[in-house]
Amino acid sequence: SQQGEEDPQALSIQEGENATMNCSYKTSINNLQWYRQNSGRGLVHLILIRSNEREKHSGRLRVTLDTSKKSSSLLITASRAADTASYFCATDDSSYKLIFGSGTRLLVRP
Amino acid sequence: DAGITQSPRYKITETGRQVTLMCHQTWSHSYMFWYRQDLGHGLRLIYYSAAADITDKGEVSDGYVVSRSKTENFPLTLESATRSQTSVYFCASSESGRNQPQHFGDGTRLSIL
Numbered sequence: 001s002q003q004g005e006e007d008p009q010a011l012s013i014q015e016g017e018n019a020t021m022n023c024s025y026k027t028s029i030n031n032l033q034w035y036r037q038n039s040g041r042g043l044v045h046l047i048l049i050r051s052n053e054r055e056k057h058s059g060r061l062r063v064t065l066d067t068s069k070k071s072s073s074l075l076i077t078a079s080r081a082a083d084t085a086s087y088f089c090a091t092d093d094s095s096y097k098l099i100f101g102s103g104t105r106l107l108v109r110p
Numbered sequence: 111d112a113g114i115t116q117s118p119r120y121k122i123t124e125t126g127r128q129v130t131l132m133c134h135q136t137w138s139h140s141y142m143f144w145y146r147q148d149l150g151h152g153l154r155l156i157y158y159s160a161a162a163d164i165t166d167k168g169e170v171s172d173g174y175v176v177s178r179s180k181t182e183n184f185p186l187t188l189e190s191a192t193r194s195q196t197s198v199y200f201c202a203s204s205e206s207g208r209n210q211p212q213h214f215g216d217g218t219r220l221s222i223l
Contacts, residue, residue: 033212042214043214048210096206097155097168
């Protein structure tokens, strides 16, 4: 069963533009994590936001969490061609098992 | 800094055969996980382990077996491979499991003919 669902499924933007991806989930969570996956590679952890946090930044990444709406967003500012990848949200319900969504495929055009 | 390595990277086999996918991590992380990734399903948890000799089933464990005799190794065995087990398999580890990121290997692409 999938907990997180990303939206949109695919996104194509021009280099330099911002990219926003959304994640919705169904049950209470302990934390929510975002991962990136380049083609043919494993997932790379980007950022973890705990249930008592509302916003977190890491470089060009900004993550928000709204537990009342059971949703999160990932914003990538000033995108680069190297940001082209699939992005996944994953939720942790305190059982230390992550449940992943099906991902957003981001294409950044040079 | 080797991190987490999976072998083989690619494997083709036939239905009914036994296949073992290897996973090795150099961080001495307590927790290790096996996922499969299929189009339209994202990543689904097969098995996980909290420590050596402690394993538990995930969402899609039927047809799979794991062992963890040493902290650093977590092999996954398909006892009698079926076509529905064609997938990309990822191993991951985390330091303590809770509120910790998971670190992934680059996967094994398994095709069962």
